[in-house]
Amino acid sequence: MKSRQTPPKIQPQVLDFKPYAAGLSIAEIQARYQLNRVIKLSSNENPLGLSPLVQRSIEKNAALGFRYPRPGSPDLSRALADFYAIPEDRFLVCNGSDEAIDLLMRVLVRPGKDQVLACDPCFSMYHLQAKLCGVAVRRVPVNPDFSLPWERLLAEVDARTGLVFITNPDNPSGFTASRDEILKFAEQLPASCFLVLDEAYIEFADNLDQISPLQNLLKLDLPNLIILRTFSKMYGLAGLRVGYGIMPPEIREYLLRVKSPFSVNILAEQAAIAALSDQDFQGATRETVQNGRTYLSRELTRLGCRVFPSQANFLMFQPPGSAPALFEGLLEQGLILRPLGSYGLDNFLRVSIGKMSENQALIKAMEQL
Numbered sequence: 464m465k466s467r468q469t470p471p472k473i474q475p476q477v478l479d480f481k482p483y484a485a486g487l488s489i490a491e492i493q494a495r496y497q498l499n500r501v502i503k504l505s506s507n508e509n510p511l512g513l514s515p516l517v518q519r520s521i522e523k524n525a526a527l528g529f530r531y532p533r534p535g536s537p538d539l540s541r542a543l544a545d546f547y548a549i550p551e552d553r554f555l556v557c558n559g560s561d562e563a564i565d566l567l568m569r570v571l572v573r574p575g576k577d578q579v580l581a582c583d584p585c586f587s588m589y590h591l592q593a594k595l596c597g598v599a600v601r602r603v604p605v606n607p608d609f610s611l612p613w614e615r616l617l618a619e620v621d622a623r624t625g626l627v628f629i630t631n632p633d634n635p636s637g638f639t640a641s642r643d644e645i646l647k648f649a650e651q652l653p654a655s656c657f658l659v660l661d662e663a664y665i666e667f668a669d670n671l672d673q674i675s676p677l678q679n680l681l682k683l684d685l686p687n688l689i690i691l692r693t694f695s696k697m698y699g700l701a702g703l704r705v706g707y708g709i710m711p712p713e714i715r716e717y718l719l720r721v722k723s724p725f726s727v728n729i730l731a732e733q734a735a736i737a738a739l740s741d742q743d744f745q746g747a748t749r750e751t752v753q754n755g756r757t758y759l760s761r762e763l764t765r766l767g768c769r770v771f772p773s774q775a776n777f778l779m780f781q782p783p784g785s786a787p788a789l790f791e792g793l794l795e796q797g798l799i800l801r802p803l804g805s806y807g808l809d810n811f812l813r814v815s816i817g818k819m820s821e822n823q824a825l826i827k828a829m830e831q832l
Contacts, residue, residue: 476594487799498797502824504815505801507777509699510751514744520737527729534724542736552712558726560693560706564588566718568596571657572625580619581628584806589628609636609771613648620656630661635806635813637773639668642676649685657687664775666697667752686711696776697748698738703731752776755816762826777815786810796828
């Protein structure tokens with residue numbers, strides 16, 4: 464039998480490429496441990512599921528599934544423009560914010576010449592997409608308390624730095640920087656360097672106007688600021704894959720030139736429009752997450768865990784014993800958390816905020832363990 468050889472035209476950066484490590488699924492754990500009920504608290508999904516308005520929108524538009532969507536998702540772009548009172552030509556709708564990250568890598572940095580800057584640890588898609596595009600990544604360790612190392616980040620910026628990624632609230636720690644810190648950092652970047660502010664979890668934060676610069680975007684003279692947001696978290700559309708970037712119109716135009724024209728399907732676009740309009744569901748989600756965040760922080764601390772402050776829909780914590788052992792023990796009881804070994808944090812776990820009954824089930828299982 465002949466040994467398998469590497470195809471001769473595979474790009475070299477793919478040969479040792481490690482794919483994104485997704486969280487375990489409910490079906491996997493049910494099959495592994497023969498469980499009827501599994502609680503998934505690992506992927507930062509909306510604890511309330513889908514908005515009723517979104518469900519009706521999907522049913523209403525299901526018959527259009529045979530049609531191609533309109534390139535650029537103009538209906539959703541207009542809805543976002545109305546929602547934020549920001550001109551439509553600043554919105555780039557994508558197949559999740561992951562597609563926006565990929566497009567930024569392909570368009571705004573040059574392989575072999577430019578580089579990307581991010582924190583360590585950070586959302587793995589930044590360095591995965593950079594590596595796939597042949598772009599070097601420099602990573603600056605966060606501070607011991609997981610706050611952002613602004614001065615050290617700035618010291619790493621040079622003429623080759625094309626993109627700087629900041630996640631706020633941060634993943635996996637939940638740390639949240641202030642709007643003033645972000646703007647001060649952005650103002651010190653050279654004009655050739657773009658600050659990409661990933662606000663995937665921003666809707667769960669308290670005092671939003673003190674955290675995000677989006678509310679004052681039109682008044683700011685920051686042509687190198689790009690903001691990313693998603694419908695996967697607050698709006699519960701993780702399975703439909705819708706995200707968007709808010710950026711200068713000329714940058715949006717360049718990204719639209721190379722973006723796949725039909726990457727956002729009709730059902731996803733209409734579902735996102737419905738999700739934007741359902742303020743009752745947004746309020747219920749925010750209340751569920753904030754109450755659950757307070758409860759879990761208190762109870763995990765009572766159990767001897769070191770819990771880190773978070774403004775997101777998850778908490779990062781360090782248990783008093785072995786994090787891997789606790790993770791496996793909870794799996795056996797049908798509770799999925801996120802181990803953080805892939806972030807270089809072997810002794811830490813991340814828990815998504817669930818419904819109160821799910822949060823209570825976690826604490827009860829941990830008490831038993």
